[in-house]
Amino acid sequence: MPELPEVETTRRLIEPFLLGQVIDTIEHENNHRYQGLSNVLGRKVVALDRRGKYIIARFEEPIELIIHLGMTGGFRLEPGKHTRVTVTTSKGTVYFQDSRKFGKWLVVPQGEYVTMPTLHEMGPEPLSDAFELEAFVQDMAQAPKIKPYLLSQKPVAGLGNIYVDEALWHSQIHPEATRLNPEQATRLYHAIRDVIARAVEAGGSTLSDQSYGLLDGNPAYFQFEHMAYAREGEPCQRCQQPIAKYWLAQRGTHHCPNCQPMP
Ligand SMILES: [Zn+2]
Incomplete structure:
Protein backbone atom coordinates (compact mmCIF):
# COMPACT_ATOMS: atom_id res chain seq x y z
CA MET A 1 0.00 0.00 0.00
CA LEU A 119 -7.74 11.95 8.28
CA HIS A 120 -9.77 13.61 11.02
CA GLU A 121 -7.49 12.40 13.83
CA MET A 122 -4.22 12.42 11.95
CA GLY A 123 -1.01 13.35 13.74
CA PRO A 124 1.60 15.82 12.44
CA GLU A 125 3.50 15.44 9.18
CA PRO A 126 6.85 13.81 10.04
CA LEU A 127 8.94 16.25 8.00
CA SER A 128 7.13 19.37 9.22
CA ASP A 129 7.91 21.64 12.17
CA ALA A 130 4.63 20.47 13.70
CA PHE A 131 6.29 17.13 14.46
CA GLU A 132 8.02 18.11 17.69
CA LEU A 133 10.48 15.93 19.55
CA GLU A 134 9.27 16.90 23.01
CA ALA A 135 5.61 16.19 22.28
CA PHE A 136 6.52 12.89 20.59
CA VAL A 137 8.61 11.78 23.59
CA GLN A 138 5.67 12.53 25.89
CA ASP A 139 3.25 10.67 23.64
CA MET A 140 5.57 7.65 23.39
CA ALA A 141 5.85 7.42 27.19
CA GLN A 142 2.19 6.33 27.16
CA ALA A 143 2.34 4.33 23.94
CA PRO A 144 0.51 1.02 23.59
CA LYS A 145 2.21 -1.57 21.30
CA ILE A 146 4.34 0.70 19.18
CA LYS A 147 3.84 -0.72 15.68
CA PRO A 148 0.03 -0.74 15.70
CA TYR A 149 0.10 2.68 17.36
CA LEU A 150 2.27 4.16 14.60
CA LEU A 151 0.05 2.53 11.96
CA SER A 152 -2.98 4.32 13.49
CA GLN A 153 -1.56 7.64 12.10
CA LYS A 154 -2.32 9.32 15.43
CA PRO A 155 1.23 9.96 16.73
CA VAL A 156 2.58 10.91 13.30
CA ALA A 157 1.13 10.88 9.77
CA GLY A 158 1.94 8.78 6.75
CA LEU A 159 3.73 5.65 8.00
CA GLY A 160 2.43 2.24 6.94
CA ASN A 161 3.84 -1.24 7.16
CA ILE A 162 7.09 -0.62 5.27
CA TYR A 163 8.24 2.56 6.95
CA VAL A 164 7.20 1.50 10.45
CA ASP A 165 9.28 -1.68 10.11
CA GLU A 166 12.19 0.37 8.76
CA ALA A 167 12.01 3.09 11.45
CA LEU A 168 11.82 0.47 14.23
CA TRP A 169 14.83 -1.38 12.80
CA HIS A 170 16.88 1.81 12.64
CA SER A 171 15.94 2.78 16.18
CA GLN A 172 16.40 -0.80 17.48
CA ILE A 173 12.94 -0.99 19.02
CA HIS A 174 10.80 -4.15 19.09
CA PRO A 175 7.48 -3.77 17.20
CA GLU A 176 5.58 -4.69 20.38
CA ALA A 177 7.45 -2.36 22.74
CA THR A 178 5.16 -0.16 24.85
CA ARG A 179 5.78 3.02 26.89
CA LEU A 180 9.07 4.00 25.30
CA ASN A 181 11.64 5.71 27.45
CA PRO A 182 12.89 9.15 26.31
CA GLU A 183 16.04 7.70 24.79
CA GLN A 184 14.10 5.16 22.70
CA ALA A 185 11.50 7.75 21.69
CA THR A 186 14.23 10.18 20.60
CA ARG A 187 15.91 7.48 18.49
CA LEU A 188 12.56 6.61 16.93
CA TYR A 189 11.76 10.27 16.21
CA HIS A 190 15.01 10.75 14.31
CA ALA A 191 14.66 7.39 12.54
CA ILE A 192 11.18 8.30 11.29
CA ARG A 193 12.34 11.64 9.93
CA ASP A 194 15.43 10.15 8.35
CA VAL A 195 13.72 7.15 6.74
CA ILE A 196 10.82 9.20 5.39
CA ALA A 197 13.11 11.95 4.04
CA ARG A 198 15.36 9.44 2.27
CA ALA A 199 12.39 7.51 0.90
CA VAL A 200 10.77 10.68 -0.51
CA GLU A 201 14.11 11.50 -2.11
CA ALA A 202 14.18 8.03 -3.72
CA GLY A 203 10.61 8.31 -5.02
CA GLY A 204 9.30 5.71 -2.57
CA SER A 205 9.46 1.91 -2.76
CA THR A 206 8.35 -0.31 -5.62
CA LEU A 207 7.62 -3.79 -4.22
CA SER A 208 7.65 -7.16 -5.93
CA ASP A 209 4.01 -6.78 -7.03
CA GLN A 210 5.11 -3.72 -9.10
CA SER A 211 1.78 -2.02 -8.38
CA TYR A 212 3.43 1.25 -7.39
CA GLY A 213 5.55 3.01 -9.96
CA LEU A 214 6.46 6.36 -11.34
CA LEU A 215 4.32 8.15 -13.92
CA ASP A 216 6.03 6.33 -16.78
CA GLY A 217 5.53 3.01 -14.98
CA ASN A 218 9.20 2.67 -14.00
CA PRO A 219 10.03 1.52 -10.46
CA ALA A 220 11.19 3.85 -7.68
CA TYR A 221 14.40 3.27 -5.71
CA PHE A 222 13.94 3.09 -1.95
CA GLN A 223 13.26 -0.68 -1.95
CA PHE A 224 17.02 -1.10 -2.36
CA GLU A 225 17.56 0.61 0.99
CA HIS A 226 15.15 -1.51 3.02
CA MET A 227 16.88 -2.97 6.07
CA ALA A 228 13.98 -4.98 7.51
CA TYR A 229 10.91 -4.90 5.29
CA ALA A 230 10.64 -7.95 2.99
CA ARG A 231 14.13 -9.14 4.06
CA GLU A 232 13.00 -12.20 6.01
CA GLY A 233 15.89 -14.65 6.45
CA GLU A 234 18.48 -12.23 5.08
CA PRO A 235 21.29 -11.07 7.38
CA CYS A 236 20.66 -7.98 9.48
CA GLN A 237 22.93 -5.23 8.16
CA ARG A 238 23.93 -4.38 11.74
CA CYS A 239 24.53 -7.77 13.41
CA GLN A 240 24.29 -10.39 10.61
CA GLN A 241 21.58 -12.39 12.41
CA PRO A 242 18.64 -13.27 10.10
CA ILE A 243 15.73 -10.84 9.87
CA ALA A 244 12.56 -12.48 11.21
CA LYS A 245 8.97 -12.07 10.04
CA TYR A 246 5.85 -12.67 12.08
CA TRP A 247 2.27 -11.43 12.12
CA LEU A 248 1.28 -8.56 14.38
CA ALA A 249 -2.19 -7.02 14.15
CA GLN A 250 -2.70 -8.78 10.77
CA ARG A 251 0.43 -7.19 9.36
CA GLY A 252 3.57 -8.99 8.21
CA THR A 253 6.17 -7.60 10.60
CA HIS A 254 9.91 -7.69 9.97
CA HIS A 255 12.53 -7.13 12.63
CA CYS A 256 15.92 -8.29 13.89
CA PRO A 257 15.31 -10.36 17.03
CA ASN A 258 18.90 -9.64 18.12
CA CYS A 259 19.00 -5.84 17.61
CA GLN A 260 15.32 -5.32 18.46
CA PRO A 261 14.75 -7.68 21.42
CA MET A 262 11.34 -8.15 23.01
CA PRO A 263 11.22 -5.70 25.91
ZN1 LIG B 1 20.47 -7.14 13.98
Whole structure:
Protein backbone atom coordinates (compact mmCIF):
# COMPACT_ATOMS: atom_id res chain seq x y z
CA MET A 1 0.00 0.00 0.00
CA PRO A 2 1.39 3.42 -0.88
CA GLU A 3 2.66 5.25 2.19
CA LEU A 4 3.81 8.85 2.63
CA PRO A 5 6.83 8.67 0.28
CA GLU A 6 4.85 6.99 -2.51
CA VAL A 7 1.90 9.36 -2.11
CA GLU A 8 4.17 12.41 -2.03
CA THR A 9 5.97 11.18 -5.15
CA THR A 10 2.60 10.65 -6.85
CA ARG A 11 1.49 14.15 -5.84
CA ARG A 12 4.63 15.67 -7.35
CA LEU A 13 4.17 13.68 -10.56
CA ILE A 14 0.62 14.89 -11.19
CA GLU A 15 1.16 18.45 -9.96
CA PRO A 16 2.24 19.84 -13.38
CA PHE A 17 -1.01 18.55 -14.90
CA LEU A 18 -3.33 19.87 -12.21
CA LEU A 19 -1.95 22.80 -10.24
CA GLY A 20 -3.31 26.12 -11.49
CA GLN A 21 -5.38 24.28 -14.09
CA VAL A 22 -9.10 24.03 -14.69
CA ILE A 23 -10.54 20.51 -14.64
CA ASP A 24 -11.92 20.25 -18.19
CA THR A 25 -13.21 16.69 -17.94
CA ILE A 26 -13.31 14.05 -15.23
CA GLU A 27 -14.60 10.62 -16.14
CA HIS A 28 -14.87 7.82 -13.62
CA GLU A 29 -16.45 4.51 -12.83
CA ASN A 30 -19.87 4.97 -11.37
CA ASN A 31 -19.73 3.51 -7.86
CA HIS A 32 -19.35 4.43 -4.21
CA ARG A 33 -15.55 4.80 -4.44
CA TYR A 34 -15.93 7.95 -6.51
CA GLN A 35 -18.25 10.52 -4.95
CA GLY A 36 -19.14 14.06 -5.89
CA LEU A 37 -16.53 14.38 -8.63
CA SER A 38 -18.79 16.39 -10.95
CA ASN A 39 -18.47 19.22 -8.39
CA VAL A 40 -14.90 19.91 -9.50
CA LEU A 41 -15.71 20.10 -13.19
CA GLY A 42 -14.77 23.50 -14.63
CA ARG A 43 -13.03 24.51 -11.38
CA LYS A 44 -9.42 25.58 -10.98
CA VAL A 45 -7.02 23.67 -8.74
CA VAL A 46 -5.33 26.31 -6.55
CA ALA A 47 -3.34 23.89 -4.36
CA LEU A 48 -2.36 20.26 -4.57
CA ASP A 49 -1.41 19.15 -1.07
CA ARG A 50 -0.80 15.90 0.76
CA ARG A 51 -1.77 14.91 4.27
CA GLY A 52 -0.44 11.54 5.42
CA LYS A 53 -1.41 9.11 2.69
CA TYR A 54 -4.06 11.39 1.15
CA ILE A 55 -3.69 13.76 -1.80
CA ILE A 56 -5.89 16.83 -1.36
CA ALA A 57 -6.74 19.16 -4.24
CA ARG A 58 -8.09 22.57 -3.24
CA PHE A 59 -10.13 24.95 -5.36
CA GLU A 60 -11.15 28.62 -5.29
CA GLU A 61 -14.48 27.43 -3.90
CA PRO A 62 -14.56 25.94 -0.36
CA ILE A 63 -14.42 22.32 -1.49
CA GLU A 64 -11.66 19.70 -1.52
CA LEU A 65 -11.05 16.67 -3.66
CA ILE A 66 -9.52 13.94 -1.53
CA ILE A 67 -7.72 11.07 -3.25
CA HIS A 68 -6.68 7.92 -1.40
CA LEU A 69 -4.63 5.50 -3.47
CA GLY A 70 -5.79 2.44 -1.51
CA MET A 71 -3.66 -0.66 -2.09
CA THR A 72 -2.76 -0.34 -5.76
CA GLY A 73 -3.91 3.10 -6.98
CA GLY A 74 -1.59 5.29 -9.01
CA PHE A 75 -1.40 7.59 -12.01
CA ARG A 76 -0.18 6.93 -15.53
CA LEU A 77 0.06 8.97 -18.71
CA GLU A 78 -1.58 6.22 -20.75
CA PRO A 79 -4.92 4.51 -20.23
CA GLY A 80 -4.86 0.86 -19.19
CA LYS A 81 -7.21 -1.95 -18.36
CA HIS A 82 -7.41 -0.84 -14.71
CA THR A 83 -8.05 2.85 -15.44
CA ARG A 84 -10.77 4.07 -13.06
CA VAL A 85 -10.61 7.86 -13.37
CA THR A 86 -9.48 10.06 -16.27
CA VAL A 87 -8.77 13.74 -15.65
CA THR A 88 -8.06 16.25 -18.39
CA THR A 89 -6.81 19.83 -18.11
CA SER A 90 -5.20 22.08 -20.72
CA LYS A 91 -1.86 20.54 -19.64
CA GLY A 92 -2.89 17.02 -20.61
CA THR A 93 -4.60 13.91 -19.33
CA VAL A 94 -3.76 11.70 -16.35
CA TYR A 95 -5.20 8.24 -15.80
CA PHE A 96 -5.83 6.83 -12.34
CA GLN A 97 -5.35 3.08 -12.42
CA ASP A 98 -6.25 0.77 -9.57
CA SER A 99 -6.23 -2.99 -10.08
CA ARG A 100 -7.47 -4.00 -6.61
CA LYS A 101 -9.99 -1.17 -6.34
CA PHE A 102 -9.42 0.06 -2.79
CA GLY A 103 -8.69 3.62 -3.95
CA LYS A 104 -11.20 6.39 -3.24
CA TRP A 105 -11.94 9.84 -4.62
CA LEU A 106 -14.24 12.06 -2.66
CA VAL A 107 -15.28 15.72 -2.84
CA VAL A 108 -16.06 17.24 0.56
CA PRO A 109 -16.69 20.71 1.95
CA GLN A 110 -13.33 22.25 2.91
CA GLY A 111 -11.90 20.66 6.06
CA GLU A 112 -14.86 18.35 6.67
CA TYR A 113 -13.25 15.01 7.37
CA VAL A 114 -15.80 13.52 9.76
CA THR A 115 -16.54 10.68 7.36
CA MET A 116 -12.80 9.91 7.25
CA PRO A 117 -11.74 9.24 10.85
CA THR A 118 -8.10 8.55 9.92
CA LEU A 119 -7.74 11.95 8.28
CA HIS A 120 -9.77 13.61 11.02
CA GLU A 121 -7.49 12.40 13.83
CA MET A 122 -4.22 12.42 11.95
CA GLY A 123 -1.01 13.35 13.74
CA PRO A 124 1.60 15.82 12.44
CA GLU A 125 3.50 15.44 9.18
CA PRO A 126 6.85 13.81 10.04
CA LEU A 127 8.94 16.25 8.00
CA SER A 128 7.13 19.37 9.22
CA ASP A 129 7.91 21.64 12.17
CA ALA A 130 4.63 20.47 13.70
CA PHE A 131 6.29 17.13 14.46
CA GLU A 132 8.02 18.11 17.69
CA LEU A 133 10.48 15.93 19.55
CA GLU A 134 9.27 16.90 23.01
CA ALA A 135 5.61 16.19 22.28
CA PHE A 136 6.52 12.89 20.59
CA VAL A 137 8.61 11.78 23.59
CA GLN A 138 5.67 12.53 25.89
CA ASP A 139 3.25 10.67 23.64
CA MET A 140 5.57 7.65 23.39
CA ALA A 141 5.85 7.42 27.19
CA GLN A 142 2.19 6.33 27.16
CA ALA A 143 2.34 4.33 23.94
CA PRO A 144 0.51 1.02 23.59
CA LYS A 145 2.21 -1.57 21.30
CA ILE A 146 4.34 0.70 19.18
CA LYS A 147 3.84 -0.72 15.68
CA PRO A 148 0.03 -0.74 15.70
CA TYR A 149 0.10 2.68 17.36
CA LEU A 150 2.27 4.16 14.60
CA LEU A 151 0.05 2.53 11.96
CA SER A 152 -2.98 4.32 13.49
CA GLN A 153 -1.56 7.64 12.10
CA LYS A 154 -2.32 9.32 15.43
CA PRO A 155 1.23 9.96 16.73
CA VAL A 156 2.58 10.91 13.30
CA ALA A 157 1.13 10.88 9.77
CA GLY A 158 1.94 8.78 6.75
CA LEU A 159 3.73 5.65 8.00
CA GLY A 160 2.43 2.24 6.94
CA ASN A 161 3.84 -1.24 7.16
CA ILE A 162 7.09 -0.62 5.27
CA TYR A 163 8.24 2.56 6.95
CA VAL A 164 7.20 1.50 10.45
CA ASP A 165 9.28 -1.68 10.11
CA GLU A 166 12.19 0.37 8.76
CA ALA A 167 12.01 3.09 11.45
CA LEU A 168 11.82 0.47 14.23
CA TRP A 169 14.83 -1.38 12.80
CA HIS A 170 16.88 1.81 12.64
CA SER A 171 15.94 2.78 16.18
CA GLN A 172 16.40 -0.80 17.48
CA ILE A 173 12.94 -0.99 19.02
CA HIS A 174 10.80 -4.15 19.09
CA PRO A 175 7.48 -3.77 17.20
CA GLU A 176 5.58 -4.69 20.38
CA ALA A 177 7.45 -2.36 22.74
CA THR A 178 5.16 -0.16 24.85
CA ARG A 179 5.78 3.02 26.89
CA LEU A 180 9.07 4.00 25.30
CA ASN A 181 11.64 5.71 27.45
CA PRO A 182 12.89 9.15 26.31
CA GLU A 183 16.04 7.70 24.79
CA GLN A 184 14.10 5.16 22.70
CA ALA A 185 11.50 7.75 21.69
CA THR A 186 14.23 10.18 20.60
CA ARG A 187 15.91 7.48 18.49
CA LEU A 188 12.56 6.61 16.93
CA TYR A 189 11.76 10.27 16.21
CA HIS A 190 15.01 10.75 14.31
CA ALA A 191 14.66 7.39 12.54
CA ILE A 192 11.18 8.30 11.29
CA ARG A 193 12.34 11.64 9.93
CA ASP A 194 15.43 10.15 8.35
CA VAL A 195 13.72 7.15 6.74
CA ILE A 196 10.82 9.20 5.39
CA ALA A 197 13.11 11.95 4.04
CA ARG A 198 15.36 9.44 2.27
CA ALA A 199 12.39 7.51 0.90
CA VAL A 200 10.77 10.68 -0.51
CA GLU A 201 14.11 11.50 -2.11
CA ALA A 202 14.18 8.03 -3.72
CA GLY A 203 10.61 8.31 -5.02
CA GLY A 204 9.30 5.71 -2.57
CA SER A 205 9.46 1.91 -2.76
CA THR A 206 8.35 -0.31 -5.62
CA LEU A 207 7.62 -3.79 -4.22
CA SER A 208 7.65 -7.16 -5.93
CA ASP A 209 4.01 -6.78 -7.03
CA GLN A 210 5.11 -3.72 -9.10
CA SER A 211 1.78 -2.02 -8.38
CA TYR A 212 3.43 1.25 -7.39
CA GLY A 213 5.55 3.01 -9.96
CA LEU A 214 6.46 6.36 -11.34
CA LEU A 215 4.32 8.15 -13.92
CA ASP A 216 6.03 6.33 -16.78
CA GLY A 217 5.53 3.01 -14.98
CA ASN A 218 9.20 2.67 -14.00
CA PRO A 219 10.03 1.52 -10.46
CA ALA A 220 11.19 3.85 -7.68
CA TYR A 221 14.40 3.27 -5.71
CA PHE A 222 13.94 3.09 -1.95
CA GLN A 223 13.26 -0.68 -1.95
CA PHE A 224 17.02 -1.10 -2.36
CA GLU A 225 17.56 0.61 0.99
CA HIS A 226 15.15 -1.51 3.02
CA MET A 227 16.88 -2.97 6.07
CA ALA A 228 13.98 -4.98 7.51
CA TYR A 229 10.91 -4.90 5.29
CA ALA A 230 10.64 -7.95 2.99
CA ARG A 231 14.13 -9.14 4.06
CA GLU A 232 13.00 -12.20 6.01
CA GLY A 233 15.89 -14.65 6.45
CA GLU A 234 18.48 -12.23 5.08
CA PRO A 235 21.29 -11.07 7.38
CA CYS A 236 20.66 -7.98 9.48
CA GLN A 237 22.93 -5.23 8.16
CA ARG A 238 23.93 -4.38 11.74
CA CYS A 239 24.53 -7.77 13.41
CA GLN A 240 24.29 -10.39 10.61
CA GLN A 241 21.58 -12.39 12.41
CA PRO A 242 18.64 -13.27 10.10
CA ILE A 243 15.73 -10.84 9.87
CA ALA A 244 12.56 -12.48 11.21
CA LYS A 245 8.97 -12.07 10.04
CA TYR A 246 5.85 -12.67 12.08
CA TRP A 247 2.27 -11.43 12.12
CA LEU A 248 1.28 -8.56 14.38
CA ALA A 249 -2.19 -7.02 14.15
CA GLN A 250 -2.70 -8.78 10.77
CA ARG A 251 0.43 -7.19 9.36
CA GLY A 252 3.57 -8.99 8.21
CA THR A 253 6.17 -7.60 10.60
CA HIS A 254 9.91 -7.69 9.97
CA HIS A 255 12.53 -7.13 12.63
CA CYS A 256 15.92 -8.29 13.89
CA PRO A 257 15.31 -10.36 17.03
CA ASN A 258 18.90 -9.64 18.12
CA CYS A 259 19.00 -5.84 17.61
CA GLN A 260 15.32 -5.32 18.46
CA PRO A 261 14.75 -7.68 21.42
CA MET A 262 11.34 -8.15 23.01
CA PRO A 263 11.22 -5.70 25.91
ZN1 LIG B 1 20.47 -7.14 13.98
